[in-house]
Amino acid sequence: MTQQQAPRVTIASRLFAPETGAAAYRLKALANGLAERGAKVRVITTRPPRGLTGANGDYQVSRWPVLRDAGGNVRGYIQYLSFDIPLFFRLLISPKPDVVVVEPPPTTGLIVKTVCRLRRIPYVYFSADVSSSAAKGIGVKGPALRLLTWMERWVLRSAAGVLAVSEGVRQEISALTGREHGIHMVGTGVDTDTFSPVGDARPEEGTFFVYAGTMSEIQGAGVFVDAFALIAQDNPDVRLLMFGQGVELEALKARAEAIGPQVQFRPPTSGSEVASYFRSAIASLASVRPGKGYDFAFATKSLAGLAAGAPTIYAGGGPMVELIEENKLGIVSEWDPASVALAMKAMIASPVSEADRSRLATWTEEHFSLRSVGQAGAERVLSCMKGKA
Known part of the structure; x- marks a missing residue:
């Protein structure tokens, strides 16, 4: 594959390695899987908390400051907006990719959907959960829940493809959206290069x-x-x-x-x-x-x-x-x-x-190695880019 023919993939997420957490590790595995298939990968994300450092793989990472809550999380409306609003402009002016991959929350999905519609780019939603179901579970009610549910349904329905980490998530998405096709279960796992029995102990x-x-x-x-x-x-x-x-x-x-x-x-x-x-x-x-x-x-x-x-x-x-x-x-x-x-x-x-x-x-x-999850996800993302979702 020549450089000119290489598919261009942008991953948009508020979390990415070296930040800890399932989403950060999962997207790192996806970036690696895409790069291994010859794709040119660009990750648009945030600066990690102070003290967390790590080398990138064979892909470009663009970082931007973000507001975090008292616990250091990017969690909550203000924190999400501090990522989502700059993301709109970062995606709008960045080199045009062939496909964009986005993670929850749905507000970030809405930004990606809007920019992708303006620039005529397909996007893939990588869903580890269903935010509206989780919100309902922690007591969100009324207009706020209805708005979140509508937003998530709208973003998921418009995606060229949806990646689900488990059969349970796939079923939740299908029930929410009415989609029967284009939802792909790629599995879940852990970074077994980092989490292994070999290395320092305590x-x-x-x-x-x-x-x-x-x-x-x-x-x-x-x-x-x-x-x-x-x-x-x-x-x-x-x-x-x-x-x-x-x-x-x-x-x-x-x-x-x-x-x-x-x-x-x-x-x-x-x-x-x-x-x-x-x-x-x-x-x-x-x-x-x-x-x-x-x-x-x-x-x-x-x-x-x-x-x-x-x-x-x-x-x-x-x-x-x-x-x-x-x-x-x-x-x-x-x-x-x-x-x-x-x-x-x-x-x-x-x-x-x-x-x-x-x-x-x-x-x-x-x-449950994330390597296989990243490879499965990469295959699906590239298929969605080619209109084979």
């Missing part, structure tokens, strides 16, 4: 559980703080390490004060740093709070820990439950402190062997 930290990721109403990470409070006194040498940010962070810190230094909240850090903790953790922690519109979601936090060899304690429902139980990947509990506390005590009493850690990592590499 044996000097002693015995500890690790939660790493967003702390919001949807994840319900507070269940782990409340559960740890039930076992902390009887296990004074065990700690709970909470890495990340989110709207519930300050409330969780307040709830943990009574437990003392056994619970530690640490700021967001690089994936490689988190992986070093997973390699020594007694277990990784992940949850999807039931009834919040995300019961169909995969908890990629579990997959990240598993890829580094840490068994998982998973609280909640959804597809992770069957996956963990069938493949003996850890312990599934109800989303309540008493059930999670029992799981924690079981892990403390019977820590997994090094051989089992190796098994967990190998299984994750074989079944």
